[in-house]
Amino acid sequence: MAIKERMSGNEAVSYAIKQINPDVMPAFPITPSTEIPQMVSTYIANGEIDTEFIPVESEHSSMSAAIGASAAGARTLTATSSAGLAFMWEELLLAASNRLPIALALVLRTLSGPININCDHSDGMGARDTGWIQIYAENNQEAYDNFIQAYRIAEHKDVKLPIMICQDGFITSHAVENIELLEDEKVKNFVGEYQPEEYLLNPGKPISVGPYAVTNYVMEGKKNQLIALENAKQVILDVAKEFAGISGREYGFFGEYKTEDADYIILLIGSAAGTAKDAADQLRKEGVKAGILKLRVFRPFPAKEIAQALKNCKAAAILDRCESYNTNGGVLGSEVTAALYQNKIMIETVNYMYGLGGRDFTVEDARGVFEDLRNIVEHNAAPEQFKYIGLR
């Protein structure tokens, strides 16, 4: 029987970590992810798990130690936010290129400056080109479910890549909501034991990790990483299917809410999806066919699948919670429109920027977005391609 509980997102991820009982966790505190290493340390202090915790002196060292531990053959994880992830950046690339299945609980927070502790997606999106798998949650339940699935994806023999399990800082990480937890035994069986093929601590079978490579080899290495990410797509779906079998909760690359017959779709990531769904519900009652596409898997990017999901709508709004400073829009704005173009789907789109540094995104804001889309379609209004929501 599933366990009904009330938990914050940080508690939910920590609970998943407890159930998985990984081998090694180096971590350094940073708001709003700090609770995760705190809770894991408490589990260890109380003898509930026997993970080895390394209280490193910085995030750069937490990812460095994670790389060492993972290369040594240990199931490894860390947690961080914002500047912590930025400080790890060099090491994120090394974790991926060394093909180490490290899990990282990312609690999304804006990047300085100005320094601010609240949510946007600057940190996660900033790491989009590091070769990590990235899965985003809408709420505590998804953060928990995604973390339970993380190692199955990352450690898969066709993948062997690090994975970021992302949730919105404070909005998800600190807000307490209802949640359904799985029994310890079920989680243990689902996640299984880590059996690395090659590792530093294999007596009599030494390996060397982290070479210098001349130009003759570098491109092939990068291409192999790409192949692994392509492989990850099927693995993510397979693992989700198996997870549905034990939990009853289904996951794909994205969640679709009333999109099947929708004229207008908002595409976004994370906790704001709940707000947008409320707006869609209101509009449906008013006879407007509104729907929400909530992206879950951002890396690998399911371009073709997104294009297919949007092809029948009249207009789509792509909402970004992270400035890319390219002056034309955000990250999702660029990648989703490229996906549509490549798949010859020529619907109208508008790219919006919202919620930076924790700025509220309300049901009214979401309704306003749908209103914009209707104007474009019904009144042939020229779409403003890139707009800020809630800017003072």
Place this chain on the structure above:
Amino acid sequence: MSGYNFKEVMSKPERLAPGHRMCAGCGATIAVRAVLRALHEGDHAVIGNATGCLEVSSFMYPYTSWEDSYIHNAFENAGSTLSGVETAYRALRKRGKLPADETFKFITFGGDGGTYDIGFQSLSGAMERNHDMVYVCYDNGAYMNTGIQRSSATPMYADTTTTPVGSHSNGKMQNRKDLASIIADHDVPYVGQTTMIGNFSDIHKKSEKAIYTEGASFLNILTPCPRGWRYNTAEIMKICKLAVETCYWPLFEVDHGKWILSYEPKKKLPIEDFLREQGRFKHLFKPGNEDLIVQFQAEVDRRWEELLYKCAR
């Protein structure tokens, strides 16, 4: 620690295989081989390495010179990387995932750039957490891999590519950082300062002590660099000896807080004897620069006296 048998130690199988691309006359490889000879037969090791000459020359894909498991991560994190490996060892052993009868030791190498400077925080963290590992700094006193730029280990007045000697410059303006003392102040179980000298008993014994002392150990090894120091490559052993006999590079250890002088020259040689052999100090011997040598000598004397005081405690 048993007695030192030169023949026996030197006949041990090499754990850094030939075929690497380090320069002829390089001190770093001699130091690495000396440290690895202190590993007991049958013991495994995981070797860490900061980015630097040693790394790019010894593990060039798809070839490795390392007979033991080896990990290079980046420039500034050899300390934290190996702390992760060492922790994994404890975690996996505790859980019965590694054979109980197989022993692993953890040794990481970094140049002075990766150790004194960019890797200082990571080193300090690993030492403070007291991981059961040895951090070995091969100190050649500049960023040699990128072309001889000054580091905080570079001695005063050395001519480097970022402290070039010119009409308005006598080379580096600052004294070198005393890293062995700084790490000793972390209260780690063992710190040793050594170099390649005589029959290699000093470097061997200190390496063995560092590897087999439980907890964090630090070795600072002077490793001349023929490119950066500009000496005749055949003279490396002479250079090392002069570094010790002039008290520029004293041999000492700090064993569980106790400072022990390993060697006291019968007659301390003047610092000129060490400086004269090296092109990077050539300008000090030009007429009119006599006072620079006097200052250099004064700093060597001051540090030597301080060390004698610490060791007498």
